[in-house]
Amino acid sequence: MAVLSKTQEYYEVEHKGYLISTNPDKLDLTVVHHYLSEQSYWSAGIPMEKVRQAAQGSICFGVYHSEKQIGYTRLITDAATFGYLADVFILDEYQGQGLGTWLVESILAHPACQGFRRWFLATQDAHGLYAKFGFEPLKSPEVYMEKVLFRKYS
Numbered sequence: 001m002a003v004l005s006k007t008q009e010y011y012e013v014e015h016k017g018y019l020i021s022t023n024p025d026k027l028d029l030t031v032v033h034h035y036l037s038e039q040s041y042w043s044a045g046i047p048m049e050k051v052r053q054a055a056q057g058s059i060c061f062g063v064y065h066s067e068k069q070i071g072y073t074r075l076i077t078d079a080a081t082f083g084y085l086a087d088v089f090i091l092d093e094y095q096g097q098g099l100g101t102w103l104v105e106s107i108l109a110h111p112a113c114q115g116f117r118r119w120f121l122a123t124q125d126a127h128g129l130y131a132k133f134g135f136e137p138l139k140s141p142e143v144y145m146e147k148v149l150f151r152k153y154s
Contacts, residue, residue: 011061013106018099019064020106027062028069029055035072035089037153041124043087045153054087059112063090063103070094071103075113083113085121100126104133 010023033051036043055074063071073088085107090099107113121130138144 011110011112013109015102017065018070018102020103021062021064022059022110023062024055024060026064026069027055027060027072031069031091032072032087035091036087039092040087040089042122043153047153050153058086059110061103061107063094063099065094071099073103073107075107075110077113077116079112080115081117083116083119085119088121088126100129101132104129108133 010021012019012021012023014020029048029051032055033046033048036051037046037048038044058074058076060072060074062069071090071094074086076084076086085104088100088103090103108119119135121135123130127135
């Protein structure tokens with residue numbers, strides 16, 4: 001296991017023939033774009049260029065089986081106090097094997113994420129997964145604000 005840095009060291013963990021890696025050279029953005037634009041409810045129709053820009057501005061965690069990308073998430077962070085998990089997915093044919101749980105567990109264990117005081121994410125349908133790791137509804141939603149410019153890309 002290595003830690004992500006600008007010197008080409010990457011965080012990687014293996015489990016039962018699967019690999020999670022933050023190495024951007026392993027990412028298959030075609031797979032990521034297809035899932036996000038065609039299968040996700042949160043990024044329907046997102047253009048490839050937006051997927052690429054988002055990946056470049058995040059720490060990306062790819063999940064791989066036999067060199068094929070089968071899952072993804074990205075961490076938006078200041079690398080000191082705050083982390084936001086976005087675009088979490090495991091391809092449908094690989095779901096039900098605990099890979100999503102392992103992915104979240106691996107992200108939370110990433111050495112660069114230790115000491116964060118706050119984590120955020122948004123989900124419509126995976127509350128049970130994230131609750132296993134201590135995520136819960138906002139205790140004070142009245143103090144949070146958002147500005148939504150549009151809800152869908154298409």
